[in-house]
Amino acid sequence: MLSVLSYGRLVARAVIGGLSQTDSRDYSLVTASCGMCYGDDACFIARHRSADVLGVADGVGGWRDYGVDPSQFSGTLMKTCERLVKEGRFVPSNPVGVLTTSYYELLQNKVPLLGSSTACIVVLDRQSHRLHTANLGDSGFLVVRGGEVVHRSDEQQHYFNTPFQLSIAPPGAEGAVLSDSPDAADSSSFDVQLGDIILTATDGLFDNMPDYMILQELKKLKNTNYESIQQTARSIAEQAHVLAYDPNYMSPFAQFACDNGLNVRGGKPDDITVLLSIVAEYTD
Amino acid sequence: MFYYICLRRRSRSGTRGEALTSRRAVESGQRAVLPVSVEVEQYAKEVLDFSSHYGSENSMSYTMWNLAGVPNVYPSSGDFTQTAVCRAYGTWWEQCASAPPPFRRTPKGFHSQDYIELGFEEPVYPTAVEVFETYYPGAIVQILACSHNPFSQNPPSDVRWEVLWSGEPTKVLTPQARQFSPKIKHISFPTNLLRLEVNSSLLDYYTELDAVILRGVKERPMLALYKMPIIDISDLSDSEEELSDVGGPYRQGGDGKQQRTGNGYFDKLPYELIQLILSHLTLPDLCRLAQSCKLLHQHCCDPLQYTQLSLQPYWARLSDASLGHLQSRCTLLQRLNLSWTGNRGALTLTGFSSFMKACGLSLVCLEMSCCHFLNEACLEVISQTCPGLQELNLSSCDRLHPQAFTHISKLTRLRRLVLYRTKIEQTAILSILTFCIELRHLNLGSCVRIEDYDVVASMLAARCRSLCSVDLWRCRNLTDRGLAELVSGCRMLEELDLGWCPTLQSSTGCFQHLARSLPRLRKLFLTANRTVCDSDIEELAASCPSLQHLDILGTRLVSAASLKKLLQSCPRLIDMRVVQELSGLFPNVAIKKSFTQ
Numbered sequence: 067m068l069s070v071l072s073y074g075r076l077v078a079r080a081v082i083g084g085l086s087q088t089d090s091r092d093y094s095l096v097t098a099s100c101g102m103c104y105g106d107d108a109c110f111i112a113r114h115r116s117a118d119v120l121g122v123a124d125g126v127g128g129w130r131d132y133g134v135d136p137s138q139f140s141g142t143l144m145k146t147c148e149r150l151v152k153e154g155r156f157v158p159s160n161p162v163g164v165l166t167t168s169y170y171e172l173l174q175n176k177v178p179l180l181g182s183s184t185a186c187i188v189v190l191d192r193q194s195h196r197l198h199t200a201n202l203g204d205s206g207f208l209v210v211r212g213g214e215v216v217h218r219s220d221e222q223q224h225y226f227n228t229p230f231q232l233s234i235a236p237p238g239a240e241g242a243v244l245s246d247s248p249d250a251a252d253s254s255s256f257d258v259q260l261g262d263i264i265l266t267a268t269d270g271l272f273d274n275m276p277d278y279m280i281l282q283e284l285k286k287l288k289n290t291n292y293e294s295i296q297q298t299a300r301s302i303a304e305q306a307h308v309l310a311y312d313p314n315y316m317s318p319f320a321q322f323a324c325d326n327g328l329n330v331r332g333g334k335p336d337d338i339t340v341l342l343s344i345v346a347e348y349t350d
Numbered sequence: 351m352f353y354y355i356c357l358r359r360r361s362r363s364g365t366r367g368e369a370l371t372s373r374r375a376v377e378s379g380q381r382a383v384l385p386v387s388v389e390v391e392q393y394a395k396e397v398l399d400f401s402s403h404y405g406s407e408n409s410m411s412y413t414m415w416n417l418a419g420v421p422n423v424y425p426s427s428g429d430f431t432q433t434a435v436c437r438a439y440g441t442w443w444e445q446c447a448s449a450p451p452p453f454r455r456t457p458k459g460f461h462s463q464d465y466i467e468l469g470f471e472e473p474v475y476p477t478a479v480e481v482f483e484t485y486y487p488g489a490i491v492q493i494l495a496c497s498h499n500p501f502s503q504n505p506p507s508d509v510r511w512e513v514l515w516s517g518e519p520t521k522v523l524t525p526q527a528r529q530f531s532p533k534i535k536h537i538s539f540p541t542n543l544l545r546l547e548v549n550s551s552l553l554d555y556y557t558e559l560d561a562v563i564l565r566g567v568k569e570r571p572m573l574a575l576y577k578m579p580i581i582d583i584s585d586l587s588d589s590e591e592e593l594s595d596v597g598g599p600y601r602q603g604g605d606g607k608q609q610r611t612g613n614g615y616f617d618k619l620p621y622e623l624i625q626l627i628l629s630h631l632t633l634p635d636l637c638r639l640a641q642s643c644k645l646l647h648q649h650c651c652d653p654l655q656y657t658q659l660s661l662q663p664y665w666a667r668l669s670d671a672s673l674g675h676l677q678s679r680c681t682l683l684q685r686l687n688l689s690w691t692g693n694r695g696a697l698t699l700t701g702f703s704s705f706m707k708a709c710g711l712s713l714v715c716l717e718m719s720c721c722h723f724l725n726e727a728c729l730e731v732i733s734q735t736c737p738g739l740q741e742l743n744l745s746s747c748d749r750l751h752p753q754a755f756t757h758i759s760k761l762t763r764l765r766r767l768v769l770y771r772t773k774i775e776q777t778a779i780l781s782i783l784t785f786c787i788e789l790r791h792l793n794l795g796s797c798v799r800i801e802d803y804d805v806v807a808s809m810l811a812a813r814c815r816s817l818c819s820v821d822l823w824r825c826r827n828l829t830d831r832g833l834a835e836l837v838s839g840c841r842m843l844e845e846l847d848l849g850w851c852p853t854l855q856s857s858t859g860c861f862q863h864l865a866r867s868l869p870r871l872r873k874l875f876l877t878a879n880r881t882v883c884d885s886d887i888e889e890l891a892a893s894c895p896s897l898q899h900l901d902i903l904g905t906r907l908v909s910a911a912s913l914k915k916l917l918q919s920c921p922r923l924i925d926m927r928v929v930q931e932l933s934g935l936f937p938n939v940a941i942k943k944s945f946t947q
Contacts, residue, residue, distance in 0.1 A: 149410060149432065153419070173852070174411035175431055176904055178880050237881040237907065238857060 092192040092348035094118050097341055098296035100303040105337035106136040107268050108144040112151035117158040118190045119151045120341050122205050123183040124268040126231055139181030146171050158191040161200035166248040169232050182233030188266050192348055197258045202251035203229035210263040210284055215277060217256055226326055262345045270338035273319035274306045290344050299342040309333045387567040394418045394468040394562050398500055401464045401720050401746050402437035406824055407798050414466055421561040424482040427527040433484050433558035436464045439550035442899055442925050446873060447844055448791040448819040453660035453687050457632045460663035461491045461519050462547035469500045473540035474566025479514060480531040485558035487528045488520035492547035497539045498694060506694040511666035512537045519549035613645045624649050653682040660687035670701025680709040686716050692723035703731040710735030719745040726754035733760040741766040748772060752799060759785045766791040775799045780809055789814040795823035804832030811839020819845035829853050830860035837867040844870050849877030856881035865889040872896050878904035884912040891919040903927040
């Protein structure tokens, strides 16, 4: 039986503890990447004083038929975003700005760059503990807390298998090529907590692995160190890769196709890129 | 006289006493306890100022800001977007009709065409400077260090610039990347502000720089104390003395009597002959000569020696006081070059307006590139004191407020106007074009604040019929309508720079119309226009026989066949840039290609 005084002290401490919600520690993302046949996909992980930034881009394969290498556009886009972040030419709360500026920088190249890709940018603002995201197309991200998905991105599609995409068309073909403005990207902002898991990936993952399977894999993540994250990212990517080539498996992609009247079954062979991050305390 | 100069110099730098003490220490065999000096290596923290660059404002591609920080590209060689690139290279800019003739009396050692100023985190006594050049190296001609800390809150005072290294522009055999680390002079003050001066005239393509390292020590190296200052007669630091000390010997001898001293054979030489001899001297020599005797003083102060005055080579030392002392000689001044001068408080409105009031009446050409001391009041002074001004260069005066440009419309005799990289806005440029109808050469390159270039083109066509060259590099929104009006109205056009104008589409026929309308065309830049095609080239071949410079880098739609046709039809073609490879069939033509490796 506690004395009144010590009981009072306990209550006071709990109340004060509850009131001081503000955590003055800086957050950071510990991120590992894994890709199965990176191919036309590209990604980047960049650190800046004020934020950690990740991005994935999925090059549209159709360009190959016209003699254009689809990986050039997505690769250059991601490299440009990485440079922008490293040089501090961005605002953490405006990830769409990162996409817009990168896209216009691509146009500054002397030799013409052709192609198109989707893009998804995730920014963690260290001090405010907010995650800001921008998504154009069908790549995307999931935020998992306590074994449940608490946030996810929406796919942007014009029609079946035709996602929103940034593109640079050859002269004269501008009308014939789908080209979405970077401003068309979906953006969102929300708070994150220490221990939150963020999975950013291209559609190669989400089309082959439903949420419950992804969550199952994430449950196996015990540690917040880089090696465990790397291992989990690899196992997710490998599993998705296996499922992609299974002709009998009812993948999310096949499910969606059926819902749209197309009678298909099996996985969807595609480039798979997975960036797995955990929100942790910032250490230099 | 010489001795007088020697004494003054030593007492000013104050190293004599220290030198003597340390010398005594060495002679007596004593070993001074040296502080352990750690060498600090730093990359540039920030690019503070520069005269030009290839890229767009607010971009990271080919812009000067890439010079800060660690290298992005080195040791790869090639034409990468992540490097710092100047606006021009080679000699063709000087061969264009729009290029001003060079100023007389340019000292032989002054080769600089462009500059870049870099700030570093910590001031150090420099021991080495390394520049990472990633393409066509050899353009750096001077490296200087400044005593002022650009990041300090205090206003600049007693700003000194010291040359760490100086050399000739070179052309390295291969365009490959290299680390350039010339042997630098040791200086007596710590510095965190370096300036690189560049000359690309010998190069076959743009020089590209990636990063700069400043190596130095925090503690003053002992070596500097042993060094006795050697009097170098070509050292310009004396020029300020001369410029501010005119009349010294006069005052000493001035006791009211007008003593006619014999000048020997000099008295037999005709006046004009001495004037002719003097016309070969550089400005500091002229000022020093003025102090030798009365006769030569009279000659050296004769306004006829100062019809052209270039103070650009002496930018580091020019001050209000210098202008004040030159004032009385400049009453017949016609061409004045103040480019690069006056920054960090060296020139003020007072000094500048006093000088302009004294010499403005006869002034015909005024070069004021990168003059950051300029403000609206200065431009107002120019418009009031220089009614006959025909040439005005405000290139890269990017701190000038947009409002300042409205005063230029009062200079109705203007024939050449350079506003590259300035903040001029729509109303001001339209006003200028309304009144300055004699314009022959106009440069609006990278003028990003102008909203509608079609309207500007339309105004040019209506008012400036004698336009000979126009530079619209990176003008974002010029369309075929504006271009059509421009070429219809300005039939005398010889030079047209439409590089990086993304809104011009060949499918509208605008380039063919251009070729047909401008038979005198000598220079055409369509850099990075992705739509230039064979029919445009064929029309150029048919209609523009005088073509000398052509840039169609960035299009994939032009075939080798139509280019060959062009090269055959345009015998004067000496410089052409294209994306694809061309065989060596035309040895007299410089054919450039952009590539990375």
